[in-house]
Amino acid sequence: MSEVLDRTKIYIDGSWVDSQGTGRIDVVNPATEDVIAVVAEGTPDDVDRAATAARAAFPAWSALSGTERGEYLRKAAALIKERLDDFTALVSRDMGMPLGFAKPIQIGMPLANLAAFAELAATYDFDAHEVGNSLIVREPIGVVGAITPWNFPLHQVVLKVGGALAAGCTVVLKPTEVAPLATYALADIFDEIGLPAGVFNLVSGFGPVVGEAIAGHPEVDMVSFTGSTRAGKRVAVVAAETVKKVALELGGKSANVILDDADLTKAVTDGVAKCFLNSGQTCSALTRMLVPADKVDEASAIAAKVAQNYSVGDPTAATSVLGPLVNSNQLKRVRGYIEQGIAEGARAVLDGRETGQDSGYFVGPTVFAGVTEDMTIAKEEIFGPVLSIIGYQDEDDAVRIANATEYGLAAGVWSGDQERADRVARQLRAGQVEVNGGAFNTNAPFGGYKQSGIGREAGVLGFEEFLEIKSIQR
Known part of the structure; x- marks a missing residue:
């Protein structure tokens, strides 16, 4: 049996801190059935602290140039690439994909997307269109709540967090509690590169508690969820109470x-x-x-x-x-x-x-x-x-x-x-x-029709999901 990792801190306002709750969740290696890590069972109070921190960090982060935001993502991608074998072993142990597939898929795809978002942050023209006497500008939507699944744990995080950060949003993330370890390693990297406090926040826990608290929080302007259609419907219902944008990537029977x-x-x-x-x-x-x-x-x-x-x-x-x-x-x-x-x-x-x-x-x-x-x-x-x-x-x-x-x-x-x-x-x-x-194609928009979801992830269209549209009449 390998050493059990203690990952019972949550990441709020630039620091690893204790959860307000005392509950703990075991992370199990599905190949051996051994407990390999323990994470915090977060609470709505934790989400409130994270959302408050994200709201406070939003003005300064959104005011940075796209190039400056992209540089943080480039630094994060470079460190993941340096630690490619470590990330591969971590995600394979966490959710079971064989190493030979995990490296190009579970780590290679999010690396490609992170680099693409860094480039988009630097090159996207937020003021690209004029219609008559109106300038059409695109601005970050605000605080994004991200709720991610276990099957592609790092990739789904990067599609949401990478796109949101590139667009100028701040983030409150609930990673999967089933296979969270690669996400914690990414959070360590964000901390290591000096991502400004409050820009990225992580609260672990269960969907019906932490996920619903994120979806319903008044300081969260948009919630992006990937998971089952049943759970996605619930996220949409909870989010409707505060009339926030909802992006859903749900099930399939392709x-x-x-x-x-x-x-x-x-x-x-x-x-x-x-x-x-x-x-x-x-x-x-x-x-x-x-x-x-x-x-x-x-x-x-x-x-x-x-x-x-x-x-x-x-x-x-x-x-x-x-x-x-x-x-x-x-x-x-x-x-x-x-x-x-x-x-x-x-x-x-x-x-x-x-x-x-x-x-x-x-x-x-x-x-x-x-x-x-x-x-x-x-x-x-x-x-x-x-x-x-x-x-x-x-x-x-x-x-x-x-x-x-x-x-x-x-x-x-x-x-x-x-x-x-x-x-x-x-x-x-x-x-x-x-x-x-x-x-x-990792740069093509990904998402579905009907009950497979709302919105798109990856590439320019995925990036634009995190932007509001404003018309300035002159």
């Missing part, structure tokens, strides 16, 4: 449409990877694979053969592709969905419930064929390595099935005809659609 002229082996192989990334714990995972009805058996056989090579095990082992699920609740949830899929008549061509691991919250790759639209596994977000293969009759039917969901976060299209693929992509009601395995 379809991967493989058209009849696609290279089936290539498309299915890539689709398995897009479903199982991070052990399926990805809101934009392509969990519904749509194939021509007469190719369901062939696609299922390919998917099962590919998925069998996704070795499950210790995140520190070079051979591991799938690490553990994040905690025991998630393990129970995913196994329950697999059992429900079988009970409702889906055919498990690969069943990952048993992995042979002696400890940890592991589920292996699971592939279902014969899935119909009315089945639970075709409708609800599972957040585990579970792929549902669904047959369709023709192109119009594929589009209909893809869009027949309350979600609209991501999608994929495969075709041997680029124009056809693009045409279908435009018909899909989703915030981002990859065509023939198009690579993820």
Whole structure:
């Protein structure tokens, strides 16, 4: 068992201080089930102190030039890069992604976004537009409350905190209590580079207490939340009492449409990877694979053969592709969905419930064929390595099935005809659609349609979420 880290201080007004509460939350390594750290169970009083500090720091921070704000972000990014291996090990131990994937994804993506926000802070023209006799200016919205999830713990923090700070806002952050350690390491860096007191504040704790206190606080001008659709709805309700801006990045049940002229082996192989990334714990995972009805058996056989090579095990082992699920609740949830899929008549061509691991919250790759639209596994977000293969009759039917969901976060299209693929992509009601395995772009806006959320993160459009628009008539 490794040493248990004491991270029971919270960060308010430029200092690590004690919480007003005495509660503590254990942080558990999902691969070993050992407690690896302890954090504070924060209180509404802690949030009040943090919001007050953020409000006091806002005038001076927002008055700095974008270049000056960007320089702080550049310094933070440089230190993360210097400590890349340490950050990678920390996030892997905290939430279970194998090291070989954690470095480029869990740390590499936020590094890219932090650098991009630093550049935007320095180069964005806040007074870019004139309309008749009006100058249209963009100004920081104020104090931003950020509530972030456990599946990409540093990346989601950077998308909110990096963008807000670059725009001239100050921040009160509630990181995930499940996998918070990389965020604490980032807070240490902000302290080390001398980020002005009150500009960034961190209060750990549970969502129904700390998260709701942030969403409802009168000194918080905007709340940005990433997590489940259920929790996002609650954040919106609480925030409505003080009529603040709300940005939500929520769940998904994303379809991967493989058209009849696609290279089936290539498309299915890539689709398995897009479903199982991070052990399926990805809101934009392509969990519904749509194939021509007469190719369901062939696609299922390919998917099962590919998925069998996704070795499950210790995140520190070079051979591991799938690490553990994040905690025991998630393990129970995913196994329950697999059992429900079988009970409702889906055919498990690969069943990952048993992995042979002696400890940890592991589920292996699971592939279902014969899935119909009315089945639970075709409708609800599972957040585990579970792929549902669904047959369709023709192109119009594929589009209909893809869009027949309350979600609209991501999608994929495969075709041997680029124009056809693009045409279908435009018909899909989703915030981002990859065509023939198009690579993820960290500078592109990320967010969803329908109950997958409100607003966008990353890039210029994500940066502009933290800005108000003012018209000055002259």
